[in-house]
Amino acid sequence: MDITIREAQQKVDEWIRTVGVRYFNELTNLGILMEETGELARLMVRQYGEQSFKESDKGKDLADEMADVLWVLICLANQTGVDLTDALQKNLDKKSRRDSDRHRENEKLK
Secondary structure (H helix, E strand, C coil), X not given: CCCCHHHHHHHHHHHHHHCCCCCCCHHHHHHHHHHHHXXXXXXXXXXXXXXXXXXXXXXXXXXXXXXXXXXXXXXXXXXXXXXXXXXXXXXXXXXXXXXXXXCCCCHHHC
16 A cells, blocks of 8 residues: 555554554654664664674564654654655755756766
């Protein structure tokens, strides 16, 4: 089932209000976001980098770790009144204007 970013924000909000009881405060969620990002980084450096897997890394799933990061980011957006659909569109527009030639002209990317 495909869902839009806006729908994802609504589904997370509904889950928090019914199952999760309430949102953690913004600073707690920021800390959780950093923790989840660290877990994603740990798995990435083992899967694609040079570090080897440890016993505690077994059973970890890259998609699930990414979804954890996305979940908490959506929580923060909901708490702070950010419409991620609108924010992403504006960010894409900004990058398109700012970087229209930058990457094509970057010798390091050729």
